Amino acid sequence: MDGVLIPTLVSGLLLGSLYALMASGLSLIWTTLGVFNFAHGALMTVGAYFAWTVSEQLGLGLFTGFVAGIGAAVIAGVLIELLLVRPFYGNRSMMLITVMTTLAASTILERGISIIWGPRLKQLPRVVEGQVEIFGAPVSAHEALIIVLAPVVLLALWWYTGRTRSGRSLRAVGQNASSAALIGIDVPRTFSLAFGLSAALAGLTGVLLGSIRFVTPGLGTDPLVNAMIVVIFGGLGSMGATAGAAYVIGMMEALLILWLGLYWTPAVLFMALILVLVFRPNGLFGRAA
C-alpha cells in the first residue's frame, strides 16, 4: 500500500496545483464582475496551441512559445469580455446570461481549435528535463516545477490584489462598483483588466499543462468542471480559501481514483460538493455572510 500511497499523494498535489492555478483565474473574474467564465478552460487550450505552433512548428523556442501562448490567451480573454460580457453589464440577469455567452465562447474556441489544428495529438516540450523525488516518489522535474510555481503565483496574486493600486481597484469594483467609480476608478476598464489577467493565468496554466498531457482541443475544458467545484467549495471569495479548496479537491480526486477508479470519482466529488453546500452554504472555508 505504502508504495502506491505516496505517488498518489504527489499526483494529488500536482492536481491541486493545477486547480489552484485555474481557480485563482476564475475567482479573479468572479470577485470583480460576479461572473463565472466558462471559457476559462478553452483559454488554456488556446494558450497551449499557440505556444506549440510558435515553439514547435515555427521553431522559435519554448520561451517565445510561452509568451505567444499567454499573449494569445489574453487577447482571446479580453475579446470575450468586450463582445460577450460587456453588453450585459447592469442587466439583472447578467450572471445567467454570461453563463450562456461564455459557454458559447468555450464551444466556439474548442471547435475552432480542432478545425485549425486538426485532431492529431501534440505535446509541448518540458521546461525542465529530468526527475526529482518528492517523499521518495519519483516525479518529473517539470511536474515539480508546477507544484512549486502554483503557490508562487498564488502569493503573487495575493500581494497584487492586497498591496498594489491596480489590484486593490479590482477588489473595490467587485465590492461596490458605483463607489469605485466615484473615487475615479474606470469600472469597465477594470473589468477588462480582470479578464486579461485571468486569461494570462489561463494561458500560463495551459502551456504548463501542455507538456504533461497531450495538447488536445479539450485540454483546458476537461479539468474546468473540477476547477469550478474548487471555487464553489472554497466559498467564492478569498484567495486563501480557494487555494485551500484546490489542494483538498486535488488530493481527494487522486485518492478516489486510487480507491474507486476513474468512473466513480466525478460523481463522488459532486456528492462531496453538495454535502459541503448543505452544511456550509458559504463553502468549506467560507465565513458566514
Added chain:
Amino acid sequence: MSRLLDVQGVRAGYATVPVLHGIDLHVGDGEAIGLFGPNGHGKTTLLHTISGLLTPTSGTILFDGQDITGAKPSAIVAAGLVQAQQGNTLFGDMGVEETLELAAFSPRARDGWQTRLEEVHSLFPRLAERRRQRAKTLSGGERQMLSIGCSMMCNPRLLILDEPTLGLSPRLKAELRDAISEIARRGVPLIVVEQDVEFLLALAGRLYLVEQGEVASEIDRDNAPDHQEIMDMYFGKQAH
C-alpha cells in the same frame, strides 16, 4: 464670480421614470451651495447625473468650462468633481487606511496623497484610530467619515456631499457638521444636500429648493426667509 459648475436644463431619470424635468443651477468658484427639499424629489438623481452615474436625456453640464455631459464617472473625478454619495457603504472588506489610500486613485490625486491623508486624519481623528478596521464593521457615523475622507483623498475642485448626516445621532451630526464647515473653511467649493436648512444657511451662500424634479426656488443667505417660511416651503402650500 466665475462659474465652476453650470447645470443647464438637465433632464434625467431611470429606465421608464423621468425624475428631473429641467434643472438649472450653478456653483461659483470658491462658493458653497446647499440643496434641500422633500425626500424622493430628485436631489440624489441630480447629483448622480452630475457625477456621470446617470446620463441626462437632455441639458448640459459644464465643469470648469469643460462640457462633462455624459462623461464617464472616472473622467469626471479626474477633472476634480468628486462626490460622497448618500448612504455610501464603500468597500466592505477593505480596511480604513487601505480605502483612503486607494481613493487617491485618479492622477490628480496621486501627488501629495500622504499630506492629504494627514489632513483627513486631522479632520476625522477616529479614522486614524481605526486604520485597520474593515469598512463593514464601522458604525454609520464612521462610515460617513470614511466616505467624506475618500472624497477628500480625490483632491476635489468641487465636493458634493449627499445627506452626510442622514440617520446619525445628534452628537455625531454635530461632529460631522463641524468637519464639513472646516472643509468649507479650507476653501473647497461644496454642494451639500441636507434636511436641516439652518445648518445649510450657516454653511452656504445660496440654497436651492428641489421639488418634483425642478428647482422650485433659490434662496440667498443675505435675504433668507425666516424659519416659518422655510417650513412652509418644505411642507408645501397644502398646509394653508
